[in-house]
Amino acid sequence: MRSRGVEQICLPLAQGRERVEGERSAVVVGGGIGGIAAATVLAERGVQVTLLEREAYLGGRAGAWTDRLSNGEPFEMERGFHAFFRQYYNLRALLRRVDPELELLVPLEDYPILGPGGEEQSFRDLPVRTPFNVIALTARSPALGLRDLARVNARRALEMVAYDQDRTYDRHDHASAERYLDSLGFPPRARSLLFDVFAHSFFNPEGAMSAGELLMMFHFYFTGNPEGLVFDVAARPFSTAIWDPFARYLEGSGVSIRTGETARRIRREGKGRWRVETDGPTFAADGLVLALTVPALQDLVAQSPDLADEGWRAAVRGLELTNPFAVWRLWLDRPTRPGRAPFVGTTGLGPIDNISLYHLFEDESREWYERHGGAVVELHAYAIEYDQDDAELRDQLLGALHGLYPETRDARVLEERYLIRQDCPAFSPGSHSDRPTVQTPFRGLALAGDFLKLPIPSALMERAAASGFLAANHLLAADGVRSEPLRSVPRRGLLSSLPLRRLMERKAD
Numbered sequence: 459m460r461s462r463g464v465e466q467i468c469l470p471l472a473q474g475r476e477r478v479e480g481e482r483s484a485v486v487v488g489g490g491i492g493g494i495a496a497a498t499v500l501a502e503r504g505v506q507v508t509l510l511e512r513e514a515y516l517g518g519r520a521g522a523w524t525d526r527l528s529n530g531e532p533f534e535m536e537r538g539f540h541a542f543f544r545q546y547y548n549l550r551a552l553l554r555r556v557d558p559e560l561e562l563l564v565p566l567e568d569y570p571i572l573g574p575g576g577e578e579q580s581f582r583d584l585p586v587r588t589p590f591n592v593i594a595l596t597a598r599s600p601a602l603g604l605r606d607l608a609r610v611n612a613r614r615a616l617e618m619v620a621y622d623q624d625r626t627y628d629r630h631d632h633a634s635a636e637r638y639l640d641s642l643g644f645p646p647r648a649r650s651l652l653f654d655v656f657a658h659s660f661f662n663p664e665g666a667m668s669a670g671e672l673l674m675m676f677h678f679y680f681t682g683n684p685e686g687l688v689f690d691v692a693a694r695p696f697s698t699a700i701w702d703p704f705a706r707y708l709e710g711s712g713v714s715i716r717t718g719e720t721a722r723r724i725r726r727e728g729k730g731r732w733r734v735e736t737d738g739p740t741f742a743a744d745g746l747v748l749a750l751t752v753p754a755l756q757d758l759v760a761q762s763p764d765l766a767d768e769g770w771r772a773a774v775r776g777l778e779l780t781n782p783f784a785v786w787r788l789w790l791d792r793p794t795r796p797g798r799a800p801f802v803g804t805t806g807l808g809p810i811d812n813i814s815l816y817h818l819f820e821d822e823s824r825e826w827y828e829r830h831g832g833a834v835v836e837l838h839a840y841a842i843e844y845d846q847d848d849a850e851l852r853d854q855l856l857g858a859l860h861g862l863y864p865e866t867r868d869a870r871v872l873e874e875r876y877l878i879r880q881d882c883p884a885f886s887p888g889s890h891s892d893r894p895t896v897q898t899p900f901r902g903l904a905l906a907g908d909f910l911k912l913p914i915p916s917a918l919m920e921r922a923a924a925s926g927f928l929a930a931n932h933l934l935a936a937d938g939v940r941s942e943p944l945r946s947v948p949r950r951g952l953l954s955s956l957p958l959r960r961l962m963e964r965k966a967d
Contacts, residue, residue, distance in 0.1 A: 490518020
């Protein structure tokens, strides 16, 4: 079904019973977005669910935990800013379980990209339909003139509006995103403002990222997206806005939430049942969803010889992590200049990728600002080099902040939290064909996570939520239970029709 360019999909069963018959049970390992999505749908369909999470809090990589400032004031710390794009239909459907009107989200008017010398690329008020959004964006770019456009490789650029999952990955997955972007022929500054920031937002360096994956993301976020490029942000910390309400919702639906439990081994039992061994109790169930990070999934599979399909085990072993990223939150003793955007992307300014002014959109940080003055600022650097020196990185991040926001140069840092993490999936060239899917070779076992190959365009938090819905649907189908519907941007681009595709391919030869 289509509405406003949106597809509604039921995978795998559009029709069926509303709830399971008799007693059915499932264990979901991992309490991030994918695990929460799977547990929600299973519990709503009458399955008795146990949710295991190794951390003391829910949310996974989108989680938050309580910390304290030096004066004893509590605050919720996160792994960094998250953008809730408006085409995150499945994530939003999940969030509506605990916030039907999505009051936790506040819209941004723009998220400008700032570059050296005062360059700025705005995304405000762009048309939402292709090709009008593409035309408007290139027309307003400060680094792209008519002569530059005449030199662009139009045929290669048209690939961005010709997305078709099988064809796009077949033709482009073997090459790197860097190679594809080089082939477009955009002038360096225009490429940096329009494309490099986009590629880095997925934590993968261009040279190590699949061009097929990049083209899918262009389609999902821009050329196939009927909602526009501007996004919403969470008005409260994720713990209080999302995960504490979800814990109450799930427990009210009969879910047993066990935090602090690490799955160590999976065992298969007769009659299609599963056992999950932890450092403490063992949990048995009819169905199992593994909603883990790549390293945790690989460790668990390696320790579970009962998962004895060598091709599948090899696919799990072949998953990779991308480069580390850094999050640096600063509590400053003086405010930023009025009129600053709550969030900006950056390019051409060293390792810094974006600046978030938390006191402009998050209630906890705003309350701190109202009590103390100053500002709560977060700096991010994605896909940093493995041998990056921490002190040097901090100097570069702070230098970029001072250069872009001169009013912060004399600010004193009252508090800070600095995180380096490396647990985001890589999408390296040539990896798509062997990437695991939600379905596994084992009856009653499904995967969820933002690293999986899905049948719909999606990325980041939306891919995690969609995979969780699909994992639940896969288990429920065995009992003839109706699927949770998924919504998606159109699964094919504007120029993906067969005649146009053949013309583009003929010119490429």
